[in-house]
Amino acid sequence: MTSFSPVKIFPLLLPAAFLLILGIVWLPGRLELLDNAYLHSFKASFIGILLEALPFVLAGALLSSLLRVFVPDEMISRWIPRRPVPAILFACLLGVLFPVCECGMIPLVRRLIHKGMPVYVAIVFILSGPILNPVVYGATITAFRTHPELAYARMGLAFAVAFIIGLIVYFTNTKSPLRLSARQENGVDHHQSARGGKAAAVFVHTSDEFFEMGKYLIIGCLLTSGIQTFMVQDSLAAIGGKPLGSYFFMMGLAFLLSLCSTSDAFVASTFLHAFPAGSLLAFMVLGPMLDFKNALMLLSLFKTRFALFLFFLIFSTVFIGSVWMSGWL
Template sequence: MTTLSPFKILPLLLPTAFLIILGVLWLPHHLELLDNAYIDTFKTAFIGILLEALPFVLAGALLSSLLQVFVPDEMISRWIPRRPVPAILFACLLGILFPVCECGMIPLVRRLIHKGMPLYVAIVFILAGPILNPVVYGATLTAFRSHPELAHARMGLAFSVSCIIGLIIYATVKKSPIRLSVQRESEDTHHRSTRGGRLASVFVHTSDEFFEMGKYLIIGCLLTSAIQTFMVRDSLIAIGDKPLGSYLFMMGLAFILSLCSTSDAFVASTFLHTFPAGSLLAFMVLGPMLDFKNSLMLLALFKTKFALYLFFLIFSGVFIGAVLVSVWL
C-alpha cells in the first residue's frame, strides 16, 4: 500500500487552507459580497478562465501522448545539441514550432523529459514557449498597436530571461528534480502503451495527463476567479505612482490572474496610462512563465526544493530585466 507524501498533497492543502480561512474569518464581515451580482461575476470569471485554459491543457496532453507513442527516445536525444548554448537556442526555437500555451506546456514537457530532453533545455522550453511564438507576438502587437516597442521588448526580455535561467540550471542542478511518483507513473504508462495498439495508448495516456493536470488547473481557476471578483481596484493609481510598488503589484497580479499568454496583453493595455511601461512588461513576461495555475503544476512535477528555486530565478530575472528594459522604453 502506497503512502501519500506531504509534499505531494501540499499544492492541494495550501489553496484549501486559504479558502477555509477566507470563509471563516473574512467572509462573515463582508456578507454583501454574497449578493447575486458578485456570485454571477464569479461564475462568469471561473467558466471563462477554465474554458480558455482547458483546450491548451488538452492540446499539451495530446502532444505528450503522441510523443510517448510514436517518437522513439533516441530521436529526441539526437535532435538536441550537446553543447548548452545551442541546446538553449534550440529550446527557444521549439516555442515557435510548437505554440502551446503555458497551461498545456507542463504535460508536454513531462513527456519530453522522459524522452531524454535535458532538464535545463526543458526549463527553457517551459519559460520561452508560451511567449516566443507568432500567436502571442501578434496578439501583443495588436494590443499595443500605438506602442509596438512593448511587443518587441516582451519577446526580447522573455528570450533573455529564459536563456539566462537555462544556463543557471545547467551550471547548478546536477541531480534529477523529477518527483519519484511522476517517474513511476511514466513507467506504468509505458507498460500500458504496449497493450491495445498505438491508437488506444494515445487515448489512455491523454486522459491520464489531462486529469492529472486538470485538478490543479481547476483549483487555480477557482482562486483566480475569486480574486478577480472581490479585489478592490480603487487604489491602483496610488500604486502606479510608486515605481517599485507598480512592478511588484503588476507581477503579483500576473501571478494571481493566471491569464493565457495570448490574452494577457489586452489586460495589460488597460493599465497603459496608469502604470509605467516596464511594469506592464513585467506583467506580460512573468505571467506566462509563472502564474498560480502552472506553479501548482510545476510543484506536482518537480520536487519542492527545485520548484521554489525555479520560482525565485523566474521572479528575480523578470524583475531585474524589466527594470533595465524600462530605461530603454
C-alpha cells in the same frame, strides 16, 4: 500499503489557507459580496478561465501522448545540441514550432524529458515557449498598437530570462529534479500497448495526463476567478504612482490572475495610463512563466526544493530585467 507523504498535499495548502482566511477575517464584513450579482460574476469568470485553458491542457496532453507512443527516445536526444548555449537557443526556437500555451506545456515537457531532453533545455522551453511564438507576438502587437515597443521588449525580455535561467540550471543542477522517473511513469506502457495497440495507448495516456493536470488547473481557476470578482480597484492609481510598488503589484497580479499568454496583453493594456511601462512588461513576461495554475503544475512535475528554486529565479530575473528595460520604454 502506501505511506502518507506531506508533499502530496503541499499544492493544496495555499488555496486552503486562502479560503480559511477569507472565511474568518474578510468575508463576514462584506456579506453583500454573496449577492447574486457577485456569484454570477464569479461563476462566469471561473467558466471563462477554465474554458480558455482546457483546450491548451488537452493539446499538451495529446502532444505528450503522441511523443510517448510514436517518437523513439534516441530521436529527441539526437535533435538537441550537446553544448549548452546552442541547446538553449534551440529550446527558445521550439515555441515557434510548438506554439503551446503555458497551460498545456507541462505534460508535453514531462514527456520530452523522459524522451531524452535535458532538464535545463526543458525549463527553457517551459519559460520561452508560451511567449516566443507568432500567436502571442501578434496578440501583443495588437493590444499595444500605439506602443509597439512593448511587444518587442516582451519578446526580448522573455528570451533573455529563459536563456539566463537555462544557464543557471545547467551549472547548478546535478541530480534529476523530477518527482517520477521515466521507469515509474512508463511502467504500464508496454502492457497498455499490448492490450489495445498504439492508438489505444495514445487515448489512455492523453486521458491520464489531462486529469492529472486538470485538478491543478481547477484549483487555480477557482482562486483566480475569486480574485477577479472581489478585488477592490480603488487604490490602483496610488499603487501605480510608486516606482517599485507598481512592479510588485503587477507581478503579483499576473501570478494570481493566471491569464493565458494570448490574452494577457489586452489586460495589461488597460493599465497603460496608470502604471509605468516597465511594470506592464513584468506583468506580460512573468504571467506565462509563473502563474498560480502552472506553479501547481510545476510542483507536480518537479521536486519541491527545485521548484521553489525555479520560482525564485523566475521572479528575480523578470523583476531585474523589466526594471532595467524600463529606461528604454
